[in-house]
Amino acid sequence: MTRILPAALLALSLTLPALTPALAVQPEEVLPDPALESRARAISQELRCLVCQNQSIDDSNAPLARDLRVLVRDRLQAGDSDAKVMEYVTDRYGDYVLLRPPFKATTLVLWIGPFAVLLLGAIGTFLFLRGRRGVTAGTDTAPLSADERRRLDALLRKDD
């Protein structure tokens, strides 16, 4: 047991680097200031590569993604805030570059839609169940007649 644990840890530490995806960011793109670089990485992960569409520019090897990564870093070095950099890119490419769509009038259906459908379903279910409760409670079924009662008793007695 004492030997298995270190071995397992070693194996894990050897395989983990292989599991993380290869970085698209090239060494010459990296900013000397680590704080600025980590902001650049965070922004790049939020921006869609328009060539490969379902990758962020941080993941993509496309030439345009590289240009945009460099652009993001240039803007940051020029002193722009994170929001300013995002705005700079969306002014040119639209909301489509944002991997997380913003909450605004044109995206209302996208954000509210699922909850609206859920609510409609809940209302529908509620109305349906309320309608059924009336049936099971027997408010609108007539009580058994004397003849029916006798037949029921006969059937129940037959079982014994």
Added chain:
Amino acid sequence: MRRLLYLLPFLLFIGVGIAFYLGFQRDPRDIPSALIDKPAPTFDLPAIPGQPATGGLSSAKLTGDVTLVNVFASWCIPCKAEHPVITRLSREQGVTVFGINYKDKPEDALTWLARNGNPYAAIGADQDGRVSIDWGVYGVPESYLIDRQGRIRFKHVGPLTPQVVEEQLLPMVKHLRQG
């Protein structure tokens, strides 16, 4: 009334089906431009080195008449495919076409123009692609129609085809010239 309620899931299914059918026919590469109806970006690009005759391209040249700005490169195969269409627009259909030469080697661009003809009134060389990012370019070829006030009114991504020219571009040019 109750019976209609039972039809509801079926109707929903039909609705969703139609939405998906139409949705999957759209080209995912066709991203609406954020710049439509906005002024063209301010820029000043030099001419391709070795071809100073027509001068470079700057935003100042884009006002006055309706113009087409075509982003192209010698390494781009669809650009070659659309080149006859661009040439016809410029030489026969009376539309001023400007070129932005995107991330190209000057000698390659010049050879390409010599071989395929040069229909552009002026060409700006965007060697690092920065100006093209200002235009929202994400895949060459792209074409932008600019009105007299220098605003972008129409964008086409991918090679221009005679069909796009006849059905969308030329009617738009006519409309913008009247306005």
